[in-house]
Amino acid sequence: MVKADSTVTSVKSTGDIEAGQKLCDKVFDSEYHDPYVAHVAIETHSALAQLENGKMTVWAATQSPFGLREGIMRELGMAADKVRVITPFVGGGFGGKGEFQQGVEAAKIAKLSGKPVMLVWTREEEFFYDTFHPAGVIKVKSGIDKTGLIKFWDYNVFYSGTRGADALYEIPNIHISHHSQKNGSSPVHQFGTGAWRAPNNNTNTFAREVQIDVMAAAAGMDPLEFRMKNLKDEHLLGCLKAVADKFGYVPGKAPSGRGIGVAIGSDAGAWVAHIAEVKVDKKTGKVEVVRITCAQDMGLCINPEGATIQMEGCITMGLGYTLGEEVLFEGGKILTLSLDAYKIPLFSWLPKIETVILDRKNEPPQGGGEPAIIAIGAVVANAIFDATGARLYRMPMTPERVLEALKKV
Numbered sequence: 001m002v003k004a005d006s007t008v009t010s011v012k013s014t015g016d017i018e019a020g021q022k023l024c025d026k027v028f029d030s031e032y033h034d035p036y037v038a039h040v041a042i043e044t045h046s047a048l049a050q051l052e053n054g055k056m057t058v059w060a061a062t063q064s065p066f067g068l069r070e071g072i073m074r075e076l077g078m079a080a081d082k083v084r085v086i087t088p089f090v091g092g093g094f095g096g097k098g099e100f101q102q103g104v105e106a107a108k109i110a111k112l113s114g115k116p117v118m119l120v121w122t123r124e125e126e127f128f129y130d131t132f133h134p135a136g137v138i139k140v141k142s143g144i145d146k147t148g149l150i151k152f153w154d155y156n157v158f159y160s161g162t163r164g165a166d167a168l169y170e171i172p173n174i175h176i177s178h179h180s181q182k183n184g185s186s187p188v189h190q191f192g193t194g195a196w197r198a199p200n201n202n203t204n205t206f207a208r209e210v211q212i213d214v215m216a217a218a219a220g221m222d223p224l225e226f227r228m229k230n231l232k233d234e235h236l237l238g239c240l241k242a243v244a245d246k247f248g249y250v251p252g253k254a255p256s257g258r259g260i261g262v263a264i265g266s267d268a269g270a271w272v273a274h275i276a277e278v279k280v281d282k283k284t285g286k287v288e289v290v291r292i293t294c295a296q297d298m299g300l301c302i303n304p305e306g307a308t309i310q311m312e313g314c315i316t317m318g319l320g321y322t323l324g325e326e327v328l329f330e331g332g333k334i335l336t337l338s339l340d341a342y343k344i345p346l347f348s349w350l351p352k353i354e355t356v357i358l359d360r361k362n363e364p365p366q367g368g369g370e371p372a373i374i375a376i377g378a379v380v381a382n383a384i385f386d387a388t389g390a391r392l393y394r395m396p397m398t399p400e401r402v403l404e405a406l407k408k409v
Helices: 017-022 065-076 101-113 123-129 201-219 223-229 234-247 304-323 376-388 399-406
Strands: 006-014 026-034 046-052 055-060 083-086 117-120 136-144 150-158 173-181 260-267 270-280 287-297 352-357
Touching (some): 017 150, 017 173, 055 065, 055 101, 150 201, 201 223, 201 376, 223 234, 223 260, 234 270, 234 352, 260 376, 270 376, 287 376, 376 399
Parallel strands (some): 150 173, 287 352
Antiparallel strands (some): 006 173, 026 136, 046 055, 270 287
């Protein structure tokens, strides 16, 4: 393992952490781990390039057509009016087709050969060239008083992003810091990393919402009640009330044995709340997600059908990073190179999915393509705890890791 020097940036600091800790009846110190995750679009990167009458035209599956055009101009020494990029339907991107190596490669070969060139990456090449969701470590120290109020929140992000790192809850003493690689130091990530749907918010929401659940259980409070007690944000309170009503939620102190979890989050200006029900096979460690309900406040919803489809897609994709997706590597060598080794969601995994879009016609519209994915890891982890009393601090929650956690109950 390569150790890299890092710089520490204070993202937010309010109140006094030490003073807040003195007010606490119970203090909790936890560490959360998130792995490298691939994009695994069903359509791999592809491009068609044609040089005709001194002009290069490239049809490419890319989320960055202007970046691709500039790349071709730079690599081939061509003027802007000599390069045209056309983007057909991308076939899935999720942030992974922001890069455009295949388009530049096809253009180079087309220029060299004088022939139209069609380039399609193999699945192995797709993994090899991917810009993975970066692995990260989150360290959280927090505490509650005798009434169940959170008095301090010390949150540290190591080598992943801070999107979604906001505390969200009403806490008087907060410190949030980001530890990032120093310029010129040994690389933390030995291969390409980049945006992966709601970049890094999945990591931060997982750490925050599991930590909140840890405190709720220690306080002997229902996890939904604990959240509402420590929230003042009307958007999040509205989402919690809506999702509880849709789910038919019955309060209970975890672990209740029912397998029901709660989590909230915020992304792209929108707010979400989830409730999930799971079953856990204690002999095999297999987790079956039976049902997920999600309420989303995205301001004025212009296209309810489109927003609903995005929410359902987010929940489905979220089950992958929650239960199976992980890129294995040794040093800088990628070991996961095929779909038999990298587990994306299957139809057989899908639970009953219910969605609610809050009626907010008098508020400006907000993003709806990513918020519903961010809390899936947390809500399933919390449901596993409610079912078994086993707490998981690392993604994905594979059967092996569930069995390991069960040994500690």
